[in-house]
Every structure is written in structure tokens, then in C-alpha cells.
Amino acid sequence: MVSMGIGHGQRAVVIGAGVAGLATAALLGREGYEVVVVEKNEEVGGRAGNLEVDGFRFDTGPSWYLMPEAFDHFFELCGTSTEDELELKDLSPAYRVYSGPNDRSFVDVETGVDKVVALFESIEPGAGAAVRAYLDQASDVYRISLASFLYTTFSDPRTMVTRDVRQRLRLLARLLTRSLKSEVDEQFTDFRLRQILQYPAVFLSSQPSKAPALYQLMSHTDLVEGVRYPQGGFTGLIRAIEKQARQVGASFVMNTNVSAIETAPSRQRSKAVGVRVVNQAGEEQLILADIVVSAADLHHTETALLPAKLRSYPEHYFASREPGxxxxxxxxxxxxxxxxxxxxxxxxxxxxxxxxxxxxxxxxxxxxxxxxxxxxxxxxxxxxxxxxxxxxxxxxxxxxxxxxxxxxxxxxxxxxxxxxxxxxxxxxxxxxxxxxxxxxxxxxxxxxxxxxxxxxxxxNAWSAGAIGPAQTLRQSAFLRGRNKSRKVDGLYYAGATTVPGVGVPMCLISAENVVKRLRGDTSGGPLAS
Known part of the structure; x- marks a missing residue:
């Protein structure tokens, strides 16, 4: 049921029907907005695409179902549940690792702390106790990140400095100022164990030597919580998210390019008033709106859809950034x-x-x-x-x-x-x-x-990136940028190229952070469902 909330009687245009665009449409619809989603391609999903060839159905993007809390919370905000929308299967073993090129042996990784401890100890005596401590710390950092650093717009720095954060300032400072590679290499010797703990940096579009050690929290998601698979693949997940958007009345304009974000003067500033679009026939149209949310690539949004004088993130900003x-x-x-x-x-x-x-x-x-x-x-x-x-x-x-x-x-x-x-x-x-x-x-x-x-x-991926900008120290948390334009009122950002970061769960959270920004909610945790 659509609420009579902050968006009652207003229209929102969402650019892009990837995970973040679909999730944003679903949540804005529940806030009372009339939502129009404009997508340049022939299908929804964005990078989480679908390709069918001769009886084979391929997911063309994400394939790891991690951070189940993010999915659970999103569906709860939509008035439903993961259990009602998805059929999840636990994968056991979670994954297999081959170490080559001349060795066909492999390591199967089971999840759960005790099983990981047993595996590590069997490979490197003493590594069992070390990985138990490592995972305890990873789980602690993960919990704090959920409470303080992910579901936030960073509009009020005070919301980040919770009691838990204050109690761990020394630890967090250490983890932010050294690399994941250094943190792991210091504690483990066998190259296989090091790689099992360091490879999640690739999920962050980064590398172990550049990703902050804080991202050891990723090991909580795969080694502690476990790995699942949504039946129907990520295409099935996309359909479930799209369903939430359509149920609150969102409409979709497919095979249509947004050529510009339309603005008008307002209180000595500019305000987003809609988007100009071009369909496959080359016909141009203006779609008016009270707010615009771009779930497209941030570089494309800023440098292709806005005039130079209205860019919060001009070309020189990206020149010093890492595309991943x-x-x-x-x-x-x-x-x-x-x-x-x-x-x-x-x-x-x-x-x-x-x-x-x-x-x-x-x-x-x-x-x-x-x-x-x-x-x-x-x-x-x-x-x-x-x-x-x-x-x-x-x-x-x-x-x-x-x-x-x-x-x-x-x-x-x-x-x-x-x-x-x-x-x-x-x-x-x-x-x-x-x-x-x-x-x-x-x-x-x-x-x-x-x-x-x-x-x-x-x-429209910046530098042809497959995942999004690398999650290095200077491209994480509040250093990743704002989810609201500094120069155009009514223009917001969602998706992997803005806060909180890359990955399907982060895209869901970015949609919620748009709602928080619109509500003026500066808290550090998720919205009440």
C-alpha cells in the first residue's frame, strides 16, 4: 500500500533500471511519489542482465548472494519478505579454489566459523586460532558498519561517532590506514589462506594492496554468514525487485536515452525539473518531474547530462579517481x-x-x-x-x-x-x-x-568499468561523495558509483539513502521497516 508520505502528489524520474534504479522506484513509490523509470536498454537489470541462447539462460553480471540482511531489510521496507519473494539455496561447499598452473589440487571452502577454523588449521598449524580471531573481528566491524557507515548520507558526522565506534577508534584507525594485504599477510603464511581472505577485494573493484583492512568485514559475509543462490539466478532477484516497483505504480520507459537533466532557476540556484529523452525512433521528449534520481553512472550523469556550470563532480574530479x-x-x-x-x-x-x-x-x-x-x-x-x-x-x-x-x-x-x-x-x-x-x-x-x-x-560506465569505482580509502564512506547534487536542487544519485559503494546490496542501500536524504533523516542506521 502506497503511503501518503513526503512525495504525495509529486513525480520522480529515475534514470536507469538497474538494481539501484528499481529499488529507488520501489521505495519512492511507497513514499507517495508517482515514479517514472527511464532505461536506455531493452530490459531492466542493468549490469545484472540476462541473456538466453539456444536453451541456456545466462546471468550477465552479479552472481554472489551475500549480505542477506540488506535484501531482508529492503523487502521488509516494501511490505514483504525475502522468504515470500525469493527461493534461496545454501551452497555447500561455498566455493572451490584451484591454485595453478601446474597443480590440479583444490581446496573446498565450507562456511561457518568452526569449519573455516578446521580448514585453516589443516593447511597451516596455528592458523585455526588466528582465523577465529580474524573472523570475530571481521564480524564486529561488519556489525558496526551496518549500524554507522552504510545506511547513511553522511549529512551529520555526529551520527557516525556512536558508542561502539568510540570504543573502537584505535582499531578502526588501524584498519583504515593499512591495507587488507598487510593485515592478512601479517597473520597467515600459506598463500592459499592469504588468497581466501584477500580475494574479496576484487568484489570491491579493488586489489588487496589498495583496499583498506577495514574490508576484512567481507570475510564475515562469505565465511561466517555463508553463500546462497536465489533460484532463477540474479534475473529472478531483478524480477522480484521490479515487482516491488510496479506494485506501487512505477511506470517504465524502455529503449530510451536520457539526453539531459532539465533544470530551471530557483531561489538563486538551479532545480531539476525533469529529463529530456530520445527514443529509438529519434524522437525527443521532456518528462517533467519534481525530483530526479540518477541511478546511472555518476561520471555520465555529471559530465554528459548536466552543463559544466552545474556539475558537482566535473571532469577534473574523476581525473584523480580510480575507476576500478x-x-x-x-x-x-x-x-x-x-x-x-x-x-x-x-x-x-x-x-x-x-x-x-x-x-x-x-x-x-x-x-x-x-x-x-x-x-x-x-x-x-x-x-x-x-x-x-x-x-x-x-x-x-x-x-x-x-x-x-x-x-x-x-x-x-x-x-x-x-x-x-x-x-x-x-x-x-x-x-x-x-x-x-x-x-x-x-x-x-x-x-x-x-x-x-x-x-x-x-x-555508460566510466572508463568501461565493470563494477564501479574502486573501494580504496579515498573512495570509501564519506570520501566517496554525496548522494545529492551540490549545485542542482532536487537531483539525487543512487547506485554503485555513489555511496555506499559497489555490489548489489550496496545498490539497495543507496536507494534507501535517497529516501533518507529526502526525509532529512541524518541517522546512521537503516530505516524502520
């Missing part, structure tokens, strides 16, 4: 079963420094294709019978690469570039060799790729 990583995605339909791979499988180079150097620092002689050899594979057909024809497997392969559109397109939507094709072929050969699937290439019946230029073209 891009990726080549390989979508494979494979005949027969692949027991060598779990639902989630990670291939990590024993020495992965060249991988990070190739992605984040420029040319690396040991990685001539300019791509990481530490890659991720999702096999949703292990859990979901509806993503592949009977007797076949569905593979999603993510290969980190530099945020550089010149690497080209993949074959999913455009003509595939030679470089993307070479990176995809190398990854297929790597999976075959490291996991012992010698006939993998011969069994592939469907192969589609997505390249960095696809992210720039389809999602």
Missing part, C-alpha cells in the same frame, strides 16, 4: 557434466601479483594479453535446473582486465574484438588445464562474450 576493474565475461554452454567445478569456483595464480599489476598498473610482461589469470567461474547449473538444457552445464567466467574501452566489444551484443576473443580463448584453455577438463573446448556448444566496451556502451 573491468572484465571480459565468457558465457559458455557445455555438453555433459563438469564435476570438477562447483557452483562457485576460483582459479588463483600462486603468485597473483602479476595479475593485479596487469589490471591496475598497466602493461605486465608476464600477462601479455593484459588480463588476470586469477579468474572466477560460476556454474549455476549445479543448483538451478532451468539455466541449461538437460545434460548440459552453464558457465559464467569473469576475467579481470583493465578499465579500458579500447579492449573492445564481446560477441553477445556487437562484433567481438580480437583482443576479447583471445582473452576468452586463453581462459577456456586455463580452466581446462587447471581443473583437469581436457576436452572442455570440444564440448562447448554456446559461447558468447562481453567486453569492456560493452560496459561503456550499454551502461
Amino acid at each position: 576493474l573491468s572484465s571480459v565475461l565468457v558465457l559458455l554452454g557445455v555438453k555433459g557434466t563438469l564435476p570438477q567445478l562447483l557452483h562457485h569456483t576460483l582459479l588463483f595464480s600462486k603468485d597473483w601479483d602479476p595479475d593485479f599489476k596487469a589490471v591496475y598498473e598497466g602493461p605486465e610482461p608476464r600477462r601479455p594479453l593484459g588480463a588476470s589469470e586469477s579468474i572466477y567461474i560460476s556454474k549455476p547449473s549445479a543448483t538451478d535446473p532451468n539455466v541449461a538444457p538437460e545434460g548440459c552445464e552453464n558457465l559464467f567466467v569473469l576475467i579481470p582486465v583493465p578499465a579500458d574501452a579500447s579492449m573492445g566489444f564481446g560477441s553477445a551484443y556487437r562484433q567481438e574484438s580480437p583482443r576479447v576473443a583471445a582473452i576468452a580463448d586463453a581462459a577456456i584453455d586455463q580452466i581446462a588445464a587447471w581443473a583437469g577438463i581436457d576436452d572442455l573446448r570440444e564440448r562447448i556448444v554456446v559461447k558468447k562474450t562481453i567486453g569492456p566496451e560493452d560496459f561503456a556502451d550499454r551502461y
Whole structure:
């Protein structure tokens, strides 16, 4: 039921129908706004897309269901529950790790503190006690972050300095001023254990040597809380979020580009009064609104949709920022079963420094294709019978690469570039060799790729980034920027390129933070549901 709240009788235009745009539409509708969502592509979901080819259904983006509290809270705000909207399956083991290139052995990672302790102790004597302490601290930091640093607009710094924060100022200062790599390397020696605790930095579009040690909290999400899978994949999750928006009356304008945010003078400032759009036929239209929420990429919003004088974040702001990583995605339909791979499988180079150097620092002689050899594979057909024809497997392969559109397109939507094709072929050969699937290439019946230029073209992603700006110290929390324009009243931001950060849960929280900003709520925690 729509409330007669702050938006009663007003219209909101939301730019972009990705996770943040859909969630924002759902929450604004419950605040009483009439919501119009404008999306440039043919389907909702944004990076959490969907591609169907010859009986295979591929998620084209996120695939890890972490931070269940964020999903639970969002659905509660919408007057429903996760249990009513999604069918979740626990993954056990949570994931498998291969360490190559010449060793086909693997480590299966179960979740739950006691199981993680047993695994670490079996690999490195003494590491069990160390990881128990590490995870206790990670869980503590996670709890504090939820209460003080995520569900906030940072409008009032006093809300961050809670009793819990004050009691841990020394700890938090240490974790903010050293890297995740330093924090982990100091406590563990075996390279496999170090990688299990450091790889979540990639989820943050960063690298272990640049991500603050505070992000050890990510280990709480996968190693303590566990990993789940929403039946129907993230496409099913997108449909559940879209459903919440439509139930409160949101309307959708698809295959339509926003060409400008329209403004008008107001009290010696400018105010957003709508958006100019262009449909597939080239017809231009003005959609009027009382507020505009851009869930599009922040760089695109500021530098392409606003005139220079109204930009809170002009081009020079981005010149000193880190766009994070891009990726080549390989979508494979494979005949027969692949027991060598779990639902989630990670291939990590024993020495992965060249991988990070190739992605984040420029040319690396040991990685001539300019791509990481530490890659991720999702096999949703292990859990979901509806993503592949009977007797076949569905593979999603993510290969980190530099945020550089010149690497080209993949074959999913455009003509595939030679470089993307070479990176995809190398990854297929790597999976075959490291996991012992010698006939993998011969069994592939469907192969589609997505390249960095696809992210720039389809999602207006800054520097063709696949996830969003890297979560380094200077690009985290209040240093990541505001979710409201400094120069245009009535213009707000949501999504992975603004606070609180990258990832599907963060996009849900960013939508809630727009509501908090509109209500004038400066508290540090989530809204009451």
C-alpha cells in the first residue's frame, strides 16, 4: 500500500533500471511519489542482465548472494519478505579454489566459523586460532558498519561517532590506514589462506594492496554468514525487485536515452525539473518531474547530462579517481557434466601479483594479453535446473582486465574484438588445464562474450568499468561523495558509483539513502521497516 508520505502528489524520474534504479522506484513509490523509470536498454537489470541462447539462460553480471540482511531489510521496507519473494539455496561447499598452473589440487571452502577454523588449521598449524580471531573481528566491524557507515548520507558526522565506534577508534584507525594485504599477510603464511581472505577485494573493484583492512568485514559475509543462490539466478532477484516497483505504480520507459537533466532557476540556484529523452525512433521528449534520481553512472550523469556550470563532480574530479576493474565475461554452454567445478569456483595464480599489476598498473610482461589469470567461474547449473538444457552445464567466467574501452566489444551484443576473443580463448584453455577438463573446448556448444566496451556502451560506465569505482580509502564512506547534487536542487544519485559503494546490496542501500536524504533523516542506521 502506497503511503501518503513526503512525495504525495509529486513525480520522480529515475534514470536507469538497474538494481539501484528499481529499488529507488520501489521505495519512492511507497513514499507517495508517482515514479517514472527511464532505461536506455531493452530490459531492466542493468549490469545484472540476462541473456538466453539456444536453451541456456545466462546471468550477465552479479552472481554472489551475500549480505542477506540488506535484501531482508529492503523487502521488509516494501511490505514483504525475502522468504515470500525469493527461493534461496545454501551452497555447500561455498566455493572451490584451484591454485595453478601446474597443480590440479583444490581446496573446498565450507562456511561457518568452526569449519573455516578446521580448514585453516589443516593447511597451516596455528592458523585455526588466528582465523577465529580474524573472523570475530571481521564480524564486529561488519556489525558496526551496518549500524554507522552504510545506511547513511553522511549529512551529520555526529551520527557516525556512536558508542561502539568510540570504543573502537584505535582499531578502526588501524584498519583504515593499512591495507587488507598487510593485515592478512601479517597473520597467515600459506598463500592459499592469504588468497581466501584477500580475494574479496576484487568484489570491491579493488586489489588487496589498495583496499583498506577495514574490508576484512567481507570475510564475515562469505565465511561466517555463508553463500546462497536465489533460484532463477540474479534475473529472478531483478524480477522480484521490479515487482516491488510496479506494485506501487512505477511506470517504465524502455529503449530510451536520457539526453539531459532539465533544470530551471530557483531561489538563486538551479532545480531539476525533469529529463529530456530520445527514443529509438529519434524522437525527443521532456518528462517533467519534481525530483530526479540518477541511478546511472555518476561520471555520465555529471559530465554528459548536466552543463559544466552545474556539475558537482566535473571532469577534473574523476581525473584523480580510480575507476576500478573491468572484465571480459565468457558465457559458455557445455555438453555433459563438469564435476570438477562447483557452483562457485576460483582459479588463483600462486603468485597473483602479476595479475593485479596487469589490471591496475598497466602493461605486465608476464600477462601479455593484459588480463588476470586469477579468474572466477560460476556454474549455476549445479543448483538451478532451468539455466541449461538437460545434460548440459552453464558457465559464467569473469576475467579481470583493465578499465579500458579500447579492449573492445564481446560477441553477445556487437562484433567481438580480437583482443576479447583471445582473452576468452586463453581462459577456456586455463580452466581446462587447471581443473583437469581436457576436452572442455570440444564440448562447448554456446559461447558468447562481453567486453569492456560493452560496459561503456550499454551502461555508460566510466572508463568501461565493470563494477564501479574502486573501494580504496579515498573512495570509501564519506570520501566517496554525496548522494545529492551540490549545485542542482532536487537531483539525487543512487547506485554503485555513489555511496555506499559497489555490489548489489550496496545498490539497495543507496536507494534507501535517497529516501533518507529526502526525509532529512541524518541517522546512521537503516530505516524502520
